Amino acid sequence: MQMFGDHKFPGKLFIVEGIDGSGKSTQLSLLQQWLRREGYMVFFSEWNSSPLVKETTRRGKRKQMLTPTTFSLIHATDLADRIERHILPPLKAGAIVLADRYIYTAFARDVTRGVSPDWVRELYRFAVKPTIAFYFRVPLEVSLKRILGARAGLKYYEAGLDIGLTADVEESFKLFQGMISDMYEEMVNEFGLTVIDATRSIEEQQDEVRALVEREIADVPKSPVTYMEFEED
């Protein structure tokens, strides 16, 4: 079995992490548009999006059947499917792969739910090591204001109601997010996450992200795809 710790593929993998409301997806989307415009092959992959596994995850969530262990395993299945199907082949082809959330999301959430930190780290050993793992650091109050202002209802697992901290949905969400935030902080040194101060303006953050990415992609070939415009419309 190939473990892709430090891969030797011509492509690059950039991933974003952070608690809900940290603005990471916005930043990744802006990065993607810039890289495309610069003429790179770009492939985007999102957490929990493998079509085959998603149906099982959705049923498990809707019926509240997931335990910490099966929650962890089903998300590992999802990432494995995406790595084997959507991440490795583009990396081999010399593309830039962008992932919204990665193994660190699993480590933070699963360990918060009581899963063994060693077990879950070993479980994800099949994963490709990212070229840069960006961690968008934001104070809890800021992210909560963004999230709770914008959304109608928090979902059961999203709010961490399954771990039974409190029956109040919003209170549970705040506690759960706080615990996940602590987990991210602990992982900064362990995994060498690149911290981005996500309290600054969107433009300032994007400038920093682009500068860091630019340094890593000097050798990546550009392959402008002219018909892309038609496909996207």
Next chain:
Amino acid sequence: MKNDITRPRFEFYGKGMPGVDLSELQGRLIVIEGPDGVGRSTQVAMLKPWLESNGHAVLDTGMTRSALAGKGIKQAKQGFTLAPVSLTLFYATDFADRLENQMIPALRAGFIVLTDRYIYSLIARAIVRGMDRDWIKSAYGLALKPDAVFYLRPNVTDLIPRVLAKPVGFDYWESGMDMHLGIDRFDSFVEYQTRMLAVFDSMVEEYGFDVIDASQQIDPIYRALQRRIGRLLRGA
């Protein structure tokens, strides 16, 4: 050791899983293992009523029957669409769901859990497909150590008539067709099952399998299982 009430009867192979209090588990966990077509389910179907007639409550369970992932795995296998790491982890999800929602509650209630396959078949399938041994072993560190694992050990040639007795004949997955080992299902089946047996054999000592010669007929295998299970339940 039987009277040692401070020590739980069960333990995990590795890191285990959250939310399980081992000291609550009574019951017995008995595993029937072996390759495709060896007759495991036939034996389980005979053992269950025998144990029940002797006054034991029995839960019988098997692979890919979990409420959570059973359906998804069947669909995935239908479309032959999952790559090896994801299929391995999908099986692990299914196993964990059955362990937590079927086997552990039954053990808590003092049932005999009689399972047609356990982690060993899943580990063997993964190893045959090139997965890292330490990795898969660590993943299944979530499993409980059973009271006994009966390994029905056939020769590959014993499996062929049993497989052909089923209407599907050589099944795509039981023939390991995803591994491209032979030009047709027969060649592939022989090569795949040979490799599976070699991996099972390599696990005998590590996991303490009780090996039963499965080149015999159904009846002698059944009697061998009855003797061993009877001994286990008497605590001898």
